[in-house]
Amino acid sequence: MGNFEPEIVGLCCHYCAYTAADMAGSKRISYPSNVKIIRVPCTGKVDAIHLMKALEKGADGVFVAGCLEGDCHFKNGNTRAAKRVVYVKNYIESLGFEPERVAMYNISAGMGERFAQIAGEFTEQIKALGPNPVKNIKSNHQAAGQ
Amino acid sequence: MITAEQKPIEEIIEYIAPYDRILLVGCNECVTVCAAGGRKEVGLLASALHLHSLKQGKTVDIKEITLERQCDPEYVEELVSLIDSADAILSMACGCGVQTIAGRYKDKPVYPAVNTKFMGASESQGIWAERCKGCGDCLLGVTGGVCPVARCSKQLMNGPCGGTSNGQCEISPDTDCAWRLIWERLKALGMEKRYIEVMVAKDWRPAGGGGPRRIVREDLT
Numbered sequence: 001m002g003n004f005e006p007e008i009v010g011l012c013c014h015y016c017a018y019t020a021a022d023m024a025g026s027k028r029i030s031y032p033s034n035v036k037i038i039r040v041p042c043t044g045k046v047d048a049i050h051l052m053k054a055l056e057k058g059a060d061g062v063f064v065a066g067c068l069e070g071d072c073h074f075k076n077g078n079t080r081a082a083k084r085v086v087y088v089k090n091y092i093e094s095l096g097f098e099p100e101r102v103a104m105y106n107i108s109a110g111m112g113e114r115f116a117q118i119a120g121e122f123t124e125q126i127k128a129l130g131p132n133p134v135k136n137i138k139s140n141h142q143a144a145g146q
Numbered sequence: 147m148i149t150a151e152q153k154p155i156e157e158i159i160e161y162i163a164p165y166d167r168i169l170l171v172g173c174n175e176c177v178t179v180c181a182a183g184g185r186k187e188v189g190l191l192a193s194a195l196h197l198h199s200l201k202q203g204k205t206v207d208i209k210e211i212t213l214e215r216q217c218d219p220e221y222v223e224e225l226v227s228l229i230d231s232a233d234a235i236l237s238m239a240c241g242c243g244v245q246t247i248a249g250r251y252k253d254k255p256v257y258p259a260v261n262t263k264f265m266g267a268s269e270s271q272g273i274w275a276e277r278c279k280g281c282g283d284c285l286l287g288v289t290g291g292v293c294p295v296a297r298c299s300k301q302l303m304n305g306p307c308g309g310t311s312n313g314q315c316e317i318s319p320d321t322d323c324a325w326r327l328i329w330e331r332l333k334a335l336g337m338e339k340r341y342i343e344v345m346v347a348k349d350w351r352p353a354g355g356g357g358p359r360r361i362v363r364e365d366l367t
Contacts, residue, residue, distance in 0.1 A: 052197070
């Protein structure tokens with residue numbers, strides 16, 4: 001467990017979190033390489049199925065990062081995303097998974113430091129939870145298949 | 147539309163536990179509109195069932211398909227090519243769809259993944275409310291377009307009961323008193339006289355009191 005390096009998917013809004021991640025890079029602020037970013041046009045585009053598929057395919061954690069409340073480029077995409085994240089948290093909890101594997105953050109395009117902080121905090125949180133149980137089973141099945 | 151809600155995931159898991167190959171069937175009609183059993187919900191449920199089975203150390207084969215209408219035999223026929231590769235069918239349609247599938251594929255167990263709720267309309271995004279009981283003898287023409295059968299908790303036919311309070315029903319402050327709505331509507335239309343007219347006892351036979359109902363249109367058969 002000590003060597004566990006989680007795989008984390010970050011679904012980041014083009015207008016804020018993605019730009020913030022870019023800014024973190026420009027400012028040479030490092031954040032864990034565990035976070036794999038997927039850029040979305042707005043977090044309102046993120047549906048429950050995207051979060052579920054990330055976990056099903058073995059991601060240890062997945063977060064959605066959208067604009068600050070009230071600042072969504074498309075008016076309310078981020079508040080819709082926040083509700084979907086809560087829905088998925090409850091859904092995976094009923095399946096026996098830790099709801100903390102899914103999270104929602106709100107940041108602005110200028111918050112490069114905050115993005116790096118979030119990436120670090122979430123990575124530590126997932127490290128504490130341990131690997132997604134699905135991942136081990138999948139790799140065992142694949143090994144058995146080979 | 148017919149509204150539905152997904153069953154608790156624990157109940158669905160219990161239904162399909164004995165099987166390795168599941169055919170998960172959604173419906174493109176009412177349950178799609180009320181976000182209970184359309185293509186999107188089929189994908190989500192399949193993903194949840196995969197996650198659960200993997201956590202148990204198993205893999206389950208789930209085939210996803212969403213039919214145009216599950217309550218119509220010609221669309222249910224589309225499952226013929228898939229049925230042999232499934233041990234059980236999990237339907238996300240309303241009770242009509244589940245029964246159409248069960249009637250067509252008699253040697254396969256069919257399980258419902260949703261609870262069919264009521265005939266309702268959308269009040270706003272994500273909120274649906276009951277509007278029709280299918281009583282078979284529509285009264286909306288005399289009640290100003292507000293149904294006392296579906297919207298009055300006691301199904302009263304001649305004005306409100308003593309439980310109405312500030313225009314709301316005693317069962318919940320979120321429930322409008324149907325007879326308050328009827329009165330306001332009739333008044334706005336200048337049809338107050340209709341409110342005074344006493345309605346005779348309603349015949350509940352067309353509402354299902356006479357047993358399961360059918361419609362036969364000779365011109366279409």
